[in-house]
Amino acid sequence: MIFHETPVDGVRVIEPERRGDDRGFFARVYCEREFAEAGLVNHYVQVNNSLSAKKGTLRGMHYQLAPSSEVKLVRCVRGALWDAVLDLRPDSPTFGKWFGAELTAENRLMMYVPRGFAHGFVTLTEDTEAFYLVSDFYAPQEERGIRWNDPRFGIEWPVEPTEISAKDAAWPDYDPEYHGVERFRGIK
Template identity: 55%
Template sequence: MTVSSPVRLIHPKRFGDDRGWFTEVYSEKAFDAVGISVRFVQDNHSLSRPMGTLRGLHYQTPPFGQDKLVRCVVGSIFDVAVDIRRGSPTYGKWVGAELSAENGCQLFIPIGFAHGFLTLTPDAQVSYKCSNVYAPANDGGIRWNDPDIGIVWPLPEGVSPTLSAKDEKAQMLKEFVSPFEYDGNPLQPLEF
């Protein structure tokens, strides 16, 4: 895990035997030891029935910004974080990773990054921890297919994702006035 990168791909250890496996998905002490000192206050769980469901790119503005720890508990997703911190040399850049029930990986996404995911299987379930409560007045989004960001979503050619009405009309990055400040840590490629 790269300590200087704000977005981190986490590989919790699994301990298995003939019954299956056990994993510790979150430990305040272990996360604190690698520089992720966040107090989580809310857990969310979503079900996306159709394969190709796209949720995002979402963020919450201060004072209700949210750090997120995302994992896929059924099926698989392509999970993305986009740097939206003003003054960042990686503003508008993105990183993504496949999270699945099989690989057990998690993505830590700090405040100042927009988050979204595409389901790669039907009936995908995603569980994520948040460092702040949901605040509808502070909820925002950036368009999933903004050409200035250029996310390469793993969709078959010619196939459009299933979107919410809110996500269909989200603003473009060039229309967004960021309330998030750059903290000196540029976005780095994820370590697999």
């Protein structure tokens, strides 16, 4: 695997190294040892799968507060999506910065989302399926979200979302107290 740095501290785009011949190819998409050597979390407790039927479906921007904050490893296994992360760690040199990348079934790229980040995506095709590993169990009492178009952060989505859940549309504008960012202090 190739671990690509991004402009946001801690976030990686991971590219599988293909080994191929006339039959096709083989690629490793996860290796506990390689993740540890890269300084990344390498223990996951859940595997999640989502299907978005319509192009323009937005899911996000979600996260959980400490002590239940999650690391996510996200991959698109059908269709295409634009994956976005937002740094909410107050001690981070990239606090308040976002990064996005296109993940497709064809490019097989993965997004590594560290603890202390909000995460979301918008689908670029019909019938887009995301598959992701999560490091901590879902804790509804620790769940939070930031509205996808919060002017404080100015995420530049590549397409205007057309399908948004009522819950995701109702996340409030950034408020440090509500959003609990102090609970991310010290997370690297």
